[in-house]
Amino acid sequence: MSLFDPFFGIFDTIFYPFFNLLPDPRVSYMVGIFFVSIIIALITTVATAKVVDQGEMKANKATLKDFQEKINVAREKGDEKKMKKFTNEMMSVQSEVMKGSFKPLMYTMLPIIIVFRWLNHYWELQTFITNGSNYLISLPFSLPKYGTELGWLGWYIICSFMTSTAIRKIFKVQM
Numbered sequence: 001m002s003l004f005d006p007f008f009g010i011f012d013t014i015f016y017p018f019f020n021l022l023p024d025p026r027v028s029y030m031v032g033i034f035f036v037s038i039i040i041a042l043i044t045t046v047a048t049a050k051v052v053d054q055g056e057m058k059a060n061k062a063t064l065k066d067f068q069e070k071i072n073v074a075r076e077k078g079d080e081k082k083m084k085k086f087t088n089e090m091m092s093v094q095s096e097v098m099k100g101s102f103k104p105l106m107y108t109m110l111p112i113i114i115v116f117r118w119l120n121h122y123w124e125l126q127t128f129i130t131n132g133s134n135y136l137i138s139l140p141f142s143l144p145k146y147g148t149e150l151g152w153l154g155w156y157i158i159c160s161f162m163t164s165t166a167i168r169k170i171f172k173v174q175m
Contacts, residue, residue, distance in 0.1 A: 004117045005057055008118050008121060008122075011114075011115070011118040012122070018032040018035040019122075021057070021126065025124075025128055025135075026128070029125050029128060029136060029152070029154060031103065032125075033136075033152055033155050034159045037160045037162075037163045038159075038163045039166045040115060041160065041163040041168075044112075045110055045171050046171075047107045047108050047166070048101075048168075048173050048175065050172060051103045051104050051107065052100045052104065054172075054173065055102070056100070057100055060093050060096055060100070061174065062097075064090060064094060064097065066087050067087075067090035067093065070082070071087060071090065074086060074155075077109070083175075101175055119152055119156070121155075122164065135151055136150060136151050136152050136154075137154070137155050
């Protein structure tokens, strides 16, 4: 028994409908993982919106862009001294941006770990993959080192890119 086992029954109950929407199990599991990615994107976006000062983040990104332009001008003029000065100042602002983007992790890391552990142990999904074709989706193109077949984690990553980007744009949250 692991520390996360009490949560697995709850997640089985909550997510079961999403993983059994359609008659084709492969498509149902793909839809279920897509819904999980939406929920995780919502959780991380809300945490980011609550924890990170969005005005400050936007101002810092504008400052970074301004420094980048100044560095490019200094590079074109061959002024190494100004380039170094602007680069150092830019690194200081970049450090603040990184600190701000890591704050939400304090609130979202544990729930995300629990969800991933559940997905890794979700018996229906794992049984399908191990008894089936050892993959969840087959891509129409080949990925370097991975080929054309992805399991649940690969599919989650693809869904996560789409859903988190869309949700952040909808809520106008800076990362």
